[in-house]
Amino acid sequence: MSRRGFLRIAGAGAAVAGLSTTGLSSAAGAAELTPLAANLPTGSNDAYWREVERLFMLDKNVLFMNVGTVGSPPREVVDTLDRVHREVAVGAKSAYSDFADVRAVAAKGYGCDPDELVISHNTSDGMSKILAGLNLRAGDEILTTNHEHPGGNVPMALARDRYGVVLKRVELPVGNDQRAEDYVAAFERAISSRTKVMLFSAPTYKTGTMLPIQLLAKLAQAHGVTTVVDGAHIPGMMAYDFHALGVDFLAGSAAKWQCGPGGTGVLYIRNKVLPQHNPNPLPEFWPVVSSSYPEEGGLPPRSSGSKESYDIAKYLQSVGNGSIAIMEGVRNACEVWDRIGRQRIQDHALELSAYLKELVTERWGVASLYSPKDDPRLVCALSSFNPFRNPADVLDKAKSDQFVARMKDEYGIVIRNVDFPVIGSAQKHAPVRISTHLFHQRDDVERVVDAMWDLAGKMA
Ligand SMILES: Cc1ncc(COP(=O)(O)O)c(C=O)c1O
Structure with missing residues (x-):
C-alpha cells in the first residue's frame, strides 16, 4: 500500500477515534447515509462526497480552502435567497x-x-x-x-x-x-x-x-x-x-x-x-x-x-x-x-484535516504544526502549520503573506495565514491555515500539500 493510502486510513482512524471521545453528537446526525437526491450513490463514501460537492457553486478553477474566513452557500440556498x-x-x-x-x-x-x-x-x-x-x-x-x-x-x-x-x-x-x-x-x-x-x-x-x-x-x-x-x-x-x-x-x-x-x-x-x-x-x-x-x-x-x-x-x-x-x-x-447529517459532515471535515496533518508531518515534520494532532479532544477542521523550509521564515509576516498570494496566483489554491504570539518567542509567528470541509475530497488535500511543498522549495 502506498504511503498516502496508508495515511488515508490512519487519518480516518484518528478522526473517528476523536469523535467517539467527545461524547457529543447532534440530534440531527443520522447514522445511515441519507440520500441527497434520488440517484445518490450510497455504496461508496467517495462517491457520496463527490455528490455533496456538486451541491455547491464554488468556482471549479479555484481550490477554495479558507472556509474559516467565509463559506459558500449551496446552490439551493442561493435559489431560496x-x-x-x-x-x-x-x-x-x-x-x-x-x-x-x-x-x-x-x-x-x-x-x-x-x-x-x-x-x-x-x-x-x-x-x-x-x-x-x-x-x-x-x-x-x-x-x-x-x-x-x-x-x-x-x-x-x-x-x-x-x-x-x-x-x-x-x-x-x-x-x-x-x-x-x-x-x-x-x-x-x-x-x-x-x-x-x-x-x-x-x-x-x-x-x-x-x-x-x-x-x-x-x-x-x-x-x-x-x-x-x-x-x-x-x-x-x-x-x-x-x-x-x-x-x-x-x-x-x-x-x-x-x-x-x-x-x-x-x-x-x-x-x-x-x-x-x-x-x-x-x-x-x-x-x-x-x-x-x-x-x-x-x-x-x-x-x-x-x-x-x-x-x-x-x-x-x-x-x-x-x-x-x-x-x-x-x-x-x-x-x-440536517439532511446530510451534522455528525457525518464533522467526521468528513475532521478526517480530511487529520489526513492533511499526517501529510504535513511526513514532509515538514511534526514540529511544523501549530495545531494539535494527537489529542482528539483538541482537533477541528482548521489546520495551521509552518510551510517554510527554513523554519525561522515563519517570523517573517511579509514572506508569509507572499506565500498565501503565490498559492492563489500560481496554484489556484486559496488559503490564509494568521499571526499570533507564541510562548518563548519575542516575535509573532505567521504560519498558514487551511480549512477542510464537506465540499473537499482527499485529492484536494494531496493537491494543497504538493503545491505548498513545491512553493516552499521555490521560496527557500
Ligand atoms: C474566532 C473568531 N471569532 C470571531 C470571528 C468573526 O467572525 P464574524 O465574521 O462571524 O463576526 C472570526 C472570524 O474569522 C473568528 O475566527
Missing part, C-alpha cells in the same frame, strides 16, 4: 417578526431550544450582544486568552474602558505537544475570586485548537463563573449539542462552516437550568439590542428551573424590520446540513 428577495420586492413585504419558525429549525440542529437561539448578524454581533448584556462592573475580571479574535477582543475592550472591567489572559500553547487537561490547568491557575466570566475561542482561529469546552465549562461552573464561547467556527463544522457543552453563551457564524447567507450568525443563550449539563443559576443578562422587549417591563425573573420563564431569544431576534429572504436562507442551509 433569490426567490424570496423577489417575492419580498413584488409584495413589499415587511418582517417585524421574531422568526420563531426559523429559530426552531436551527435550534434542533444545534441541540438547544428555540428560546435559546438567535439568528444574529455574525459572530462579532453575537459576542457584542453577550458582553453588553452581562452585568459587569468595575473590578470584575474576564479571564480570556492571548489568541482571541477582534470579534471578542473589541467588546471586552469596551467593557474594560467603559466599566473598569479587568481583562486577564491565559497564554495558550501551540503545536501537537499538548493535552486537553493542560488548558484546564492553565485556566484554573488564573481564576481568582474576582473572575466573573471565562471567555475563550473554541477553536481558536490562530492554531485551530479546539479548546476543551466541556472541561472548561465544568471548571467555570465549579467557581460560579459565567462561560462565553467564541464559537465562530462551530456551527456547520462540529455536530455539537449546545446544551451538552454546559456553557452559558456561545456566539458563532452561520456564514462560515454553516454556509448560510453572508451576514448571519448563531447566538446561543442558556435560558434554563440544565441539571445534567449546567446546574448553575442563570447569569443576569439583558437583551440590549431589541425593539420587542416589553416597554412596560415586568418580565419574570430568569428561570431557576428546567423550563424557561420567557423566550429571551425572541427579544434579541425581533429588532425592527428584518429580512425574510436572509432568514429563509439560514433555514435552508440548516436543512441541507
Whole structure:
C-alpha cells in the first residue's frame, strides 16, 4: 500500500477515534447515509462526497480552502435567497417578526431550544450582544486568552474602558505537544475570586485548537463563573449539542462552516437550568439590542428551573424590520446540513484535516504544526502549520503573506495565514491555515500539500 493510502486510513482512524471521545453528537446526525437526491450513490463514501460537492457553486478553477474566513452557500440556498428577495420586492413585504419558525429549525440542529437561539448578524454581533448584556462592573475580571479574535477582543475592550472591567489572559500553547487537561490547568491557575466570566475561542482561529469546552465549562461552573464561547467556527463544522457543552453563551457564524447567507450568525443563550449539563443559576443578562422587549417591563425573573420563564431569544431576534429572504436562507442551509447529517459532515471535515496533518508531518515534520494532532479532544477542521523550509521564515509576516498570494496566483489554491504570539518567542509567528470541509475530497488535500511543498522549495 502506498504511503498516502496508508495515511488515508490512519487519518480516518484518528478522526473517528476523536469523535467517539467527545461524547457529543447532534440530534440531527443520522447514522445511515441519507440520500441527497434520488440517484445518490450510497455504496461508496467517495462517491457520496463527490455528490455533496456538486451541491455547491464554488468556482471549479479555484481550490477554495479558507472556509474559516467565509463559506459558500449551496446552490439551493442561493435559489431560496433569490426567490424570496423577489417575492419580498413584488409584495413589499415587511418582517417585524421574531422568526420563531426559523429559530426552531436551527435550534434542533444545534441541540438547544428555540428560546435559546438567535439568528444574529455574525459572530462579532453575537459576542457584542453577550458582553453588553452581562452585568459587569468595575473590578470584575474576564479571564480570556492571548489568541482571541477582534470579534471578542473589541467588546471586552469596551467593557474594560467603559466599566473598569479587568481583562486577564491565559497564554495558550501551540503545536501537537499538548493535552486537553493542560488548558484546564492553565485556566484554573488564573481564576481568582474576582473572575466573573471565562471567555475563550473554541477553536481558536490562530492554531485551530479546539479548546476543551466541556472541561472548561465544568471548571467555570465549579467557581460560579459565567462561560462565553467564541464559537465562530462551530456551527456547520462540529455536530455539537449546545446544551451538552454546559456553557452559558456561545456566539458563532452561520456564514462560515454553516454556509448560510453572508451576514448571519448563531447566538446561543442558556435560558434554563440544565441539571445534567449546567446546574448553575442563570447569569443576569439583558437583551440590549431589541425593539420587542416589553416597554412596560415586568418580565419574570430568569428561570431557576428546567423550563424557561420567557423566550429571551425572541427579544434579541425581533429588532425592527428584518429580512425574510436572509432568514429563509439560514433555514435552508440548516436543512441541507440536517439532511446530510451534522455528525457525518464533522467526521468528513475532521478526517480530511487529520489526513492533511499526517501529510504535513511526513514532509515538514511534526514540529511544523501549530495545531494539535494527537489529542482528539483538541482537533477541528482548521489546520495551521509552518510551510517554510527554513523554519525561522515563519517570523517573517511579509514572506508569509507572499506565500498565501503565490498559492492563489500560481496554484489556484486559496488559503490564509494568521499571526499570533507564541510562548518563548519575542516575535509573532505567521504560519498558514487551511480549512477542510464537506465540499473537499482527499485529492484536494494531496493537491494543497504538493503545491505548498513545491512553493516552499521555490521560496527557500
Ligand atoms: C474566532 C473568531 N471569532 C470571531 C470571528 C468573526 O467572525 P464574524 O465574521 O462571524 O463576526 C472570526 C472570524 O474569522 C473568528 O475566527
